[in-house]
Amino acid sequence: MYLYIWHIKACLDSKTIKRVIYTYSDGALCFNEESPDIVDENWWSDTNFIKKLKPSGVFYCISKTLTENEALNFAQKNNLDLVCVNHAWVFGPFVTPQCPILVLRHMTKAFKFPRLSSKKLLDDGFKYKYDLGDMYDGAIASCK
Structure with missing residues (x-):
């Protein structure tokens, strides 16, 4: 943690x-027993x-x-403009082996994995260039 600060x-x-601009992980916001949808x-x-x-x-x-x-706390205390961007799940050509399906199956049975909101991005005028189908097509093509 010290290195990031x-x-x-x-x-x-x-x-x-x-x-x-800090790229953060869905691991920092999805694992909560009381998670909403x-x-x-x-x-x-x-x-x-x-x-x-x-x-x-x-x-x-x-x-x-x-x-x-x-x-975020450090930035706020020091009046630094820090923006966190969550990339969520990345689909497309694979660089490294993917995690086993069994791990994901175990996790999803243990609790309900929430979806990540894009509302703030969309409200600020962000436009998606690719849709979910394009992302899966790229991932499947790279596996072939």
């Missing part, structure tokens, strides 16, 4: 960086719930939750 502090100390940037994973659930990558989800929360 060190990078953000370096941006603050530079006096020339006007905005920091759709979550946005106001929702956080519960690290105690993650420990009980024991998903693949449990330490990754916990560290992302703690680090991203700390990054």
